[in-house]
Amino acid sequence: MGTVHALLTGINAYSADRCTPLTGCLNDVEAAEELLVRRTGGRLELTKLLNGDATVSAVAAGIRHRLGRARPGDTALFWFSGHGTEQPATERAHLDIEATGHWQALVCADGLLVDKRLGVLLNEVAAGGVHTVAVLDCCYAGGATRGRHLTPRSASPDAAWFAAAARDARIPAQPARHLLLAATRLDQPSYEGRFKGRTHGLFSYALLGALRAASPSATYREVHAAARSRLQVSCAYQRPTLAPAEPGGIADQPFLGGAGARVPSPYLMWEDREDGWQVDCGSGHGLPPGPGTEFRVTRPDTPRRTPERTADVGRTVRAATVGLERTLVQPVSWSPKPAEVYPVALSALAVPPASVALTAPDDPAAARALARAIAEAGPGGGPSPLLHRVGRPEDAGALLFRIEARGGQAHVLRRDGSAFVPPLPLDGPEDADRVAACLVHLTRWHQLRDLEAPHSPLTGRIRLEITPWGSDTPLVPDGDGEIACRYGPGPAGPVPPLVSVRIRHLATTGRRLWCVLLDLTDSYASHTGLFDDGRFVGPGHTGYALDNRPVQLSLPAHTTPRPGAFVRDWLKLIVCEGELNTVPFHLDRWDPLAPLGSRGTALRHADGLLRFDAPARSSRDAHPEEAGGPGQWATQTVQVRTEVPRC
Template sequence: MGTVYALFVGIDDYPAPQRGLRGAVNDVEAAAGLLGALGQGPFEPLFLRNGEATTDGVVAAVRDHLGAAGPGDTALFWFSGHGTDYEAVLPLHRRTEATGRYQALVCADSPREGGRPLVDKELGRLLDAVAERGAHVAAVLDCCFSGGATRTSAAAGLTARYAPPAAWWDAPCAQRGPAEGTGTPTARHVLLAAGRLDQLSYERDFAGVPHGVFTHALLEALRAAGPGATYRDVLAAAHCAVQTERADQHPVLFPPTPGGPADRPFLGGAVTRGRDPHLLRHGPHGWEVDCGRVHGLYGDDPDGTEFTLTAPAAAPRVVRVRTVHADRAEVEPVGWEPDRRRAHPVALSALALPPTRVRIETPDGSAAARGAAALLRDAIGSAGPGGGPAPLLRLTGDPASAPGHLLRVAVSSKRGAGLEAGVLRRDGSAAVPPLPLDGPEDARRVADCLCHLTRWHQLLTLDNPSSPLKDLVRVEILPWTYAGPWSSDRPSPVLPEGSGEIVCRYGHSPAGRPQEPWLSIRLHNRSATRTLWCVLLNLTDSHAAHSDLYPGHFIGPGRTGFALDDRPVAMSVPARRARPGAEARDWLKLIVAEGELNTVPFHLPPWNPDSSGDRGAHRPGADTVLRLTPPGRDDRDLAEARPRAPGEWTTRTIPLRTIIPGGN
């Protein structure tokens, strides 16, 4: 490991009338002591305390001291003191500053007549210049970046690290800010800040010694972190500690992009992995995972949703979801107690699938229809394991307000004698042909149908939109040529039409008969470093799902996997429907994961109204929890197995429509 060049700036003594601080110098001295003890290589600290920390002095120290860092070295800038903001002056800056204001560090001479603050963009340019020489650069800022704040504390014992702007502060010098017309450059350093741009940060006494709340939390997180802990890991743990102190102070990590500087080990080292799927941490409300509704986690009935620790352990360490919020999930460890001082990497290992809302309607209002509807309600109420309620279904009386998937069952008289149940989608279209509903056995069959359609819909809509694996595997669909897909005259990929679907049309054979279209389907891993496991499901309009096209294999970086082992994929309309003007729909569902998944839950037979079913059994079609874990010995459907801890996963869905031309 190279040398760590560290610049520690701590300012307690500000000139009047600015209010002074008590914990800033303590912050930088404690930080230097801890980092020096934890370091594995040479450590070169430089301190600027109080009056030494003028704006020009800080700028010079960044250029000269941190600028000595080269390839393989680390440059660290740590500032504890007052922060400020003030209105952007130049027209360009009013456009490029998201708040319309400059955010800045208040140096020792900034409040004096003629002094100036160190604006964040000027500091960013200085740090990026160091990074351009090949050094890894990090900054820790424990100060306010607040708008419209005051110097008074909102709580006893807490002091805000905020200084009001001076009347003479002007725009940053041209050579120090972003060049005109270029916008804001991309940061080449990683930043850990005490709070958001519109928030105060605070200091208080800890065991009689004043410190910044953020610095104290960050140093505690560093002490508890194991080897190789990343900036993201440490910031997540510090965030929870700060939130316990001040719910209105939210530490910030920038840039947060997975696989970037935030995922390097603290004070340097190569990115050995992308962002862990999610982080488990202890916050003011107990244990939580940084995954919520905005990330695609279902909020209704999360019972059964679990995350598993990705770090090696003798036995899986699981936390179960209790409540899902917009940005996080409150969880409960199952049979173990995590270290509260640390953030723990976890992956989603079991997902409670959302139920379908069912609306039962009797359009004709007859007594017979109402009686049959009551039979169906009873069947749904006893269609689950052990004769309990069907876990995949929820009855609703208000279809307009029902979230997610909705099925309507219209009970009415059929031609001739008896009653029938029309199973309809939200838009009123038929999901399956009408089913008889003349007694308890028919009602159970309708309930089974509703469960089957729900399970199929869950597979169709399964997604993990926040995954860093998103779009790493490209699905390419080509017309099949007998010369093979790698010939020099390989045709262009088939692209979606205006409807968003890929449309495949029958042609004609030499004998003049309709000829089904043949396709070549390939999965290309665009990652330069990751070997990814892929399975390609085919969901059909007969409400079946299977993985025959690509049953699940690992694809290396830059490599390609072919559906059906590079044989043509025939897109056909079922024989019983094959006539001019007929069509069939398929949905290709790509699932990409870091490790092998159990594919048994992804298989579903076509809906068959004549099948007897096995009500109450824990079959894949009736399970309400999708377990995203490696296959076991009894359910493995791959020749090769690579057992791994739960990892990141994502999906992509491609709709296809196959048409036989002709008809009206």
């Protein structure tokens, strides 16, 4: 495994007379450094350029002379958190190579580093056989802003900077030899916001979160898609980009070329004389912070399973303190043997609650009604473990609901001010209860969509594939992180696309695995009907949704298939060693007219834990091997966009 050469650049302290100062870029660099140190296992050569040290010449020299030290088999990473900008392409030389009519640049401490020159620098590094990657969390939108709770990372700096950079803007575009993970498209803003009191770029926060939860062998395409889903929780206007995104290219290689990749082993529990019982998994592996998460003892993965070694299978331990690399646990109603090492699996996940920020400056009565409803949204009229009130949006976690009561309506908004759902009426106490029920429902849906197993040994064993009906070539997510399926022409109007959804067990030997396929829709529903509420798939075999009948992707029945109309689905595959009770994974679509309490969401998740239990009654093909419950589990998510072409 080669060395990772990283150049991390972050600028907060821009000159106020040229650009708006930022506050989250150094936090991005600090978090990225922490992840790289953990992930590379000592094979890291790190250089940082912060604030005034990040001049144009210093950044260019850092790429040439620091990243340029990399050799074939090594990885070079350039990370930039700061302002971006653009300038109209007025000269003929610019217009010949800028189809958008603008050229873009990173805003360094003393000037502009034009994207074309940056591309040349990175290609020079890649030309030596070096795996080369750039992560850019900045904006190319030239000052476009939306959302008063977020700060755009875009700037319109001094005209002299543009004049100095104009020569570099004439550099012809080269075929990319490096991979780019960018915070936005060329015509979109990038934002920074506050999460639990610390400011980060929305893209950096989402990307680093996706990487912490991803398997060591996750590809750029997979990490990008996961980061995009996380970012959508905060901002509907910012769309991260992956380029080049051609199937089979660098986008389908492991992140950082597989640096630090290893086959994860099952979690192990043992006793430390000073700290007590602990599991070798922590927040650094993607485990949610805070107590409550549970592990269950699994069967030893050895040929000889004596009664003494299997007697404690199914016993539970509960997390007390989640550290970076380990979790201190307490046995629940049993006493482990002091000298024993136990293999364990996650059996209940304490997913962090959603943050709720409530504002109603012109309607104190509505504010009181909403505050009361949120406080009583849990079982029995108590607090809901799925919701947490915060005084300010800046103190919120990743999932934030901004509730604004105005004009007799409650607006449920993201960080950027875009709406999760249409406004809800506020005419009486029951309406406030319906708003609280909506928040519980949305929280449960987002927890299911973003569910990931930290470093599971099952990751990569089974692959979810979507192919056009009649084809064996799988579709892959595009540069926006989605698989696009388009309506075709028909004599009576647009015709919905037909696809085959396949669950392929990649191993040729070993155990069969239980597979559940969730369809999470953008109407905030979740169902498991595509794959019979779960089935076993054997090594070397393939399971098919709807028993190998075509799956029709279409707009909702009440939506006219007009050009430009679209709908999104998230297909989530859950793979387990044994059968899984899917009741906690079912959600009806959000319906503001449905009677309160009809969904049963709060009752299913009364303690705020997402539980991985065996069903009350096993299937007819149950196996004695799976008697201890689902055991180890893993997930894979594919985002699908079904759309009617505009032309």
